[in-house]
Amino acid sequence: MIAHHLVLVISLSCVRIFQSTSELYAILWQLFWAIRPIINLKSPVPVGIVDYGAGNIASLEMALIAAGGAPKLAREPSDLSSLAAVILPGVGHFGPASAALRDSGLAQELCRCAIAGLPLLGICLGFQLLATTSEEAPGASGLGLLPLSSQRLRPRNTILHKVPHLGWNTLHAVNVCPRLLHGIAFEKRRFYFANSYAIAPDPQMLATQATYCHEHTWLALLERGTICGVQFHPEKSRSQGLQLLRNFLALALECG
Amino acid sequence: MLQPRLIPVLLVDAQQQLVKTICFGRRQYIGDPLNAAYVFSGFEADELLVLDIDASTQGRCIPLTFVAALARFTHVPLTVGGGVISLEQIHGLLALGVEKVALSSVLSRDFSFLQQAATRFGSSTISVILNVHVPEKGTPLAWCGRPDISMLGRPLLELALACQEAGAGELLIHAVDRDGQRQGYDVPILAELNRQLAIPLVALGGCGNHGHIADLLKASPLSGVAAGSLFIYAPDTQQVLLHYPLSHHWLQEQLPQLQECWI
Numbered sequence: 043m044i045a046h047h048l049v050l051v052i053s054l055s056c057v058r059i060f061q062s063t064s065e066l067y068a069i070l071w072q073l074f075w076a077i078r079p080i081i082n083l084k085s086p087v088p089v090g091i092v093d094y095g096a097g098n099i100a101s102l103e104m105a106l107i108a109a110g111g112a113p114k115l116a117r118e119p120s121d122l123s124s125l126a127a128v129i130l131p132g133v134g135h136f137g138p139a140s141a142a143l144r145d146s147g148l149a150q151e152l153c154r155c156a157i158a159g160l161p162l163l164g165i166c167l168g169f170q171l172l173a174t175t176s177e178e179a180p181g182a183s184g185l186g187l188l189p190l191s192s193q194r195l196r197p198r199n200t201i202l203h204k205v206p207h208l209g210w211n212t213l214h215a216v217n218v219c220p221r222l223l224h225g226i227a228f229e230k231r232r233f234y235f236a237n238s239y240a241i242a243p244d245p246q247m248l249a250t251q252a253t254y255c256h257e258h259t260w261l262a263l264l265e266r267g268t269i270c271g272v273q274f275h276p277e278k279s280r281s282q283g284l285q286l287l288r289n290f291l292a293l294a295l296e297c298g
Numbered sequence: 299m300l301q302p303r304l305i306p307v308l309l310v311d312a313q314q315q316l317v318k319t320i321c322f323g324r325r326q327y328i329g330d331p332l333n334a335a336y337v338f339s340g341f342e343a344d345e346l347l348v349l350d351i352d353a354s355t356q357g358r359c360i361p362l363t364f365v366a367a368l369a370r371f372t373h374v375p376l377t378v379g380g381g382v383i384s385l386e387q388i389h390g391l392l393a394l395g396v397e398k399v400a401l402s403s404v405l406s407r408d409f410s411f412l413q414q415a416a417t418r419f420g421s422s423t424i425s426v427i428l429n430v431h432v433p434e435k436g437t438p439l440a441w442c443g444r445p446d447i448s449m450l451g452r453p454l455l456e457l458a459l460a461c462q463e464a465g466a467g468e469l470l471i472h473a474v475d476r477d478g479q480r481q482g483y484d485v486p487i488l489a490e491l492n493r494q495l496a497i498p499l500v501a502l503g504g505c506g507n508h509g510h511i512a513d514l515l516k517a518s519p520l521s522g523v524a525a526g527s528l529f530i531y532a533p534d535t536q537q538v539l540l541h542y543p544l545s546h547h548w549l550q551e552q553l554p555q556l557q558e559c560w561i
Contacts, residue, residue, distance in 0.1 A: 098397070
């Protein structure tokens with residue numbers, strides 16, 4: 043009699059658990075469908091990496107795959123079609139890089155795509171190439187997508203401030219929090235820099251900006267519409283760098 | 299605010315084993331370098347320095363297959379070195395996802411190679427390792443590559459300024475006599491060098507505990523502090539225990555105090 047009672051109680055409680063878990067599953071399923079278009083779990087985002095012979099792309103490729111992207115190298119203008127976003131990386135010298143972009147026809151096609159609304163992210167030298175000119179190569183011109191120019195870092199206190207600016211520096215958002223920094227905790231907003239040239243922030247410019255300090259204040263991150271640039275290396279900046287790339291891919295999906 | 303980097307150093311021998319040396323001589327086997335690199339990457343180290351210490355004596359470059367695996371296992375900035383003698387080798391290493399290539403013994407034969415490398419790949423990708431020996435009297439002497447009695451070293455400051463002039467993006471000052479001793483950095487020499495140079499400086503050799511790092515950084519805001527023993531052994535023992543986060547947190551706590559010293 044007692045055993046019978048016990049079985050009844052257990053089966054009843056099982057039904058209750060089953061009911062509540064099935065409800066939970068239903069809620070989770072609905073949630074999954076609700077956020078699916080935002081995070082796009084299934085298909086990796088096709089993102090182009092402009093390859094103009096300026097060195098280490100491997101780490102960017104690996105980071106993008108980890109962030110949910112499907113990187114494709116773009117060496118010719120035709121490679122820029124059917125992409126959700128494009129990244130202009132860069133290590134090296136402004137002059138040869140700018141010449142290589144123009145000679146391959148990539149510069150013109152990049153400008154056309156960026157103006158048409160294809161999300162574009164410039165990294166380090168790639169960021170400086172989005173601007174108009176650089177002190178590094180006075181005769182050469184950048185893509186001109188941002189009315190800015192880069193200049194040599196010339197700190198007065200050379201004991202404290204070294205050139206190249208090498209290592210982990212903290213970011214300060216100028217006005218609103220940039221979309222690229224979403225989900226990155228305040229104390230995690232430190233990124234890996236390696237640069238001798240930098241762009242001064244422009245308070246008049248209608249753009250979301252974040253800065254870093256190297257004796258003076260310099261531009262670390264800029265977002266103007268779908269054109270973004272970062273002076274640091276997100277692909278080398280551990281988990282916060284991956285989150286930044288994820289945010290960029292999310293921006294690409296929103297636009298697409 | 300730019301913070302000094304804490305850099306674990308991994309020394310790899312000809313058998314691709316992770317080892318630790320004492321005064322460039324006796325070696326202790328530690329374990330698998332890829333595994334160690336993976337652990338330090340998991341700890342989110344500021345940067346990793348991996349050197350093949352048998353490469354230049356055997357007349358070869360650090361193996362590309364090894365570096366490729368290293369780059370795949372890590373998500374932190376990586377500096378590698380060992381027997382690099384040509385621009386093609388640097389290009390190959392950078393293409394694998396390495397952040398910086400460290401040059402050393404090649405510069406004792408052909409110093410102009412430094413300028414070629416810095417011009418082609420940019421200063422921020424080229425580090426130079428200077429091995430320093432401090433005689434009991436007189437100025438500290440430096441060598442590119444293994445210190446050799448047959449080759450006279452140059453005064454450290456003179457060689458360091460020459461490297462800066464040629465376009466080196468960073469100097470690693472390796473104190474030969476202090477390697478593996480865990481007795482502390484050579485603070486006066488490093489502080490003076492940092493005062494004279496405009497490029498980033500990284501100290502290596504002699505670090506045994508956090509106090510040694512504090513002594514150095516109080517004297518001068520070096521760009522980086524590299525250590526082998528500190529991150530590889532359990533404190534005050536010869537027992538292998540890879541660790542990093544405690545040191546990182548410790549430095550974060552010290553920073554406000556250190557910044558007051560630097561102003």
